[in-house]
Amino acid sequence: MDASLEPMRRAFLEVLLRLAMDPQRMLAAGAGLWERSARLGVPRGPSRPDGDRRFRDPAWQEQPFFDFMRRAYLSGADWLHDLVAEVPGVDPHTAHQARFYTRQLTEALAPSNFPALNPEVLRAARQSGGRSLLAGMEALLTDLARGQGRLAPRMSEPRTFRLGENLATTPGDVIHEERLFQLLQYRPTTPTVHRRPLLVVPPWINKFYILDLRPENSFVRWAVERGHTVFLVSWVNPDESHADVELEDYLLHGLLPALDAVTRATGEQEVSALGYCIGGTLLAAGLAWLSAQGDTRVSSATLLTTQVDFSEPGDLGAFIDAPQLERLEAHMRQRGYLDGLEMMTTFNLLRAKDLVWSFVVNNYLLGREPAPSDFLAWSSDPTRLPARAHATYLRELYLHNRLVQPGALSFGGVPLDLGQVRVPLYVQACREDHIAPFRSVYRGARHYAGPVRFVLAGSGHVAGVINPPAANKYRHWVPGSGPLAPDADAWLTGAEERPGSWWTDWEAWQSARSTERVPARIPGDGALRCVEPAPGRYVLPRLLPE
Numbered sequence: 001m002d003a004s005l006e007p008m009r010r011a012f013l014e015v016l017l018r019l020a021m022d023p024q025r026m027l028a029a030g031a032g033l034w035e036r037s038a039r040l041g042v043p044r045g046p047s048r049p050d051g052d053r054r055f056r057d058p059a060w061q062e063q064p065f066f067d068f069m070r071r072a073y074l075s076g077a078d079w080l081h082d083l084v085a086e087v088p089g090v091d092p093h094t095a096h097q098a099r100f101y102t103r104q105l106t107e108a109l110a111p112s113n114f115p116a117l118n119p120e121v122l123r124a125a126r127q128s129g130g131r132s133l134l135a136g137m138e139a140l141l142t143d144l145a146r147g148q149g150r151l152a153p154r155m156s157e158p159r160t161f162r163l164g165e166n167l168a169t170t171p172g173d174v175i176h177e178e179r180l181f182q183l184l185q186y187r188p189t190t191p192t193v194h195r196r197p198l199l200v201v202p203p204w205i206n207k208f209y210i211l212d213l214r215p216e217n218s219f220v221r222w223a224v225e226r227g228h229t230v231f232l233v234s235w236v237n238p239d240e241s242h243a244d245v246e247l248e249d250y251l252l253h254g255l256l257p258a259l260d261a262v263t264r265a266t267g268e269q270e271v272s273a274l275g276y277c278i279g280g281t282l283l284a285a286g287l288a289w290l291s292a293q294g295d296t297r298v299s300s301a302t303l304l305t306t307q308v309d310f311s312e313p314g315d316l317g318a319f320i321d322a323p324q325l326e327r328l329e330a331h332m333r334q335r336g337y338l339d340g341l342e343m344m345t346t347f348n349l350l351r352a353k354d355l356v357w358s359f360v361v362n363n364y365l366l367g368r369e370p371a372p373s374d375f376l377a378w379s380s381d382p383t384r385l386p387a388r389a390h391a392t393y394l395r396e397l398y399l400h401n402r403l404v405q406p407g408a409l410s411f412g413g414v415p416l417d418l419g420q421v422r423v424p425l426y427v428q429a430c431r432e433d434h435i436a437p438f439r440s441v442y443r444g445a446r447h448y449a450g451p452v453r454f455v456l457a458g459s460g461h462v463a464g465v466i467n468p469p470a471a472n473k474y475r476h477w478v479p480g481s482g483p484l485a486p487d488a489d490a491w492l493t494g495a496e497e498r499p500g501s502w503w504t505d506w507e508a509w510q511s512a513r514s515t516e517r518v519p520a521r522i523p524g525d526g527a528l529r530c531v532e533p534a535p536g537r538y539v540l541p542r543l544l545p546e
Helices: 003-020 023-040 064-085 092-108 119-128 131-146 219-225 249-266 278-293 314-319 322-335 340-349 352-365 374-379 387-399 438-445 488-494 503-512
Strands: 172-177 181-186 192-194 198-201 230-235 271-276 298-304 425-430 452-457 475-478 496-499 517-519
Touching: 003 023, 003 092, 003 322, 023 064, 064 092, 092 314, 092 352, 119 131, 131 352, 172 230, 172 249, 181 219, 181 249, 198 249, 198 278, 219 230, 219 503, 230 249, 249 271, 249 278, 271 278, 278 298, 298 503, 322 387, 340 352, 425 438, 425 503, 438 452, 438 488, 452 503
Parallel strands: 198 230, 198 271, 271 298, 298 425, 425 452
Antiparallel strands: 172 181, 181 230, 192 517, 452 475, 475 496
C-alpha cells in the first residue's frame, strides 16, 4: 500500500474494530440505514433546491432517476458520517482522521463526479456530439503534464491575470533585499500619512499578492489610500539552495532585518505591524522575541487568521502525527524543500468538494474552461517550503504546541513567551476558516498580556480577509465591553454583529494608535534607495506553467 494511505487505513481499521466490539451500536446503525433506505421509496412532494452546488442542475430534482441517485447519495453520506462521528474508545486524533477521511471518501463518490450519473455531463456530451468529453480529456492530459504526473487542475482561466498588469499593481518599489526576502515600500496617494509606518508580514506558504490582488480588492492599496505608509515583505520562493533555512531564520534573517529597514527608511522608531496566517505566527513569535530583548519598536500589531495555540488545529491536524511527520521529513530531505504542488494539494483537500471535485466536473467532464478568479489564480501559484523550516514548524508548533508554552521554544537563543507581549493587538479570525479555525485563533488570543481586540469576520481563510468595504459582503462581529471571554462561543454570544467588511473596524483601531500626521514618504527618499519596481522579482517565478 502507498505509504501516504497508511494513516487512512489505520484510522478506518481502528474505528471498524471499535464498532465491531459494540454490537448494540452496529444494530442501531443497521436499523438506521434500513430506515433511511425505506424513506427513499416514499413519494416526494414538489422538489426544491437543497443548496448543494453539485446538484444545482434542475434534472437532479426533476428527473426521477437522478433525483433518487442524489437523495440516496446524500442519505448514505449522512449515515456514514454519523456512524464515525462518535465511536467510543477511539483516541481524539484517530477519530479526527476517521471523520476527515470519511468526508474525503463520500465527496469523491458523489454521483456528480461520474459521467454516466451526472445529467449535466450527459446533456453537454449529447449537445456537443461528444466534443465536451474530448475537450475534457485533453484538459486532463494537459494538467497531468503540467503537474509532471500529478493532477494539477486549472482553477482559473490562465490568461486572465498577470502579475504587475492586473494583479499586484499597487505602485511601489523594492527598497531592501536579502536572501530570504525583498522589502517593498508603496508610494503614497495622500499628501500626509500617519507617522507610524505599517510593516506587513504575509505568509511564506503562499505569495504576498493575496493582499494586493486587483485594485478594487487590494488591502495594500486600500491601506495606502487611508494614509498608511505600507511596507511589505515579499518572501523568496525557496529551492534546494535554501535547504539549510530554519524556522528561526524567518525571524532572525527576515522579520528583524525588515523591521530595521523600515526604521532606516522612515527614521521612525515606532512601527505598526500586521501578519497574515503563518506570517502572523511569525509576527507573534517576533513580538515575544522583541519583548525579551527590551525592543519596543513595534508599538501595535495586527494578527489575521493567525494560530499560535495549535491544541485544536482544525483539519490540517489530520496530517500531523509522529509517523506522518517522519515520512514527510524524509521526503523533504531528498530535495531540500517541500514542493509547492504538494502543499497546494493538501490545502485543496481541506475543501475537496469545492477545490477538487468541482474542477474535475467542470474541466474534465464538461470540458469547460474554468471561470476567471483572482483568488484562485493566486492559490494556483504556489511556493516551495524549506525542508528544515517546515519540519520545525510542523513538529514544534503543530505537534508539540510549544509556542504557547513559556520558554519552550527559542529563536536565536532567546526563549519566547507570548505572555510577555504587552503591545495592543488586533486579532482577526474568520468564522468558516478551514485552515485557522476561529476557535483556535481565539484560544491563541488569550495568551497575550496586552490589550486584545478580537474581531470575527464572515466567510473563510481568504475571502473573509480579502473583503473590501465597497463589496458590501458578509458581516463581522466586534467585541462587547469587558475583557476577553473564557472561550470563543462565550465571546460570540456577547459580540455585536455588524454588516459588511471588518476593514473599517481595523482602520479605526489602527488610526487611533497613530493620530499624528507627517508629510508623505516617497520610496527611495529616505536612507534606502530603490532596487526595482514592485512587485519585485522574488514573487515572479512560477512552479506551474500557465
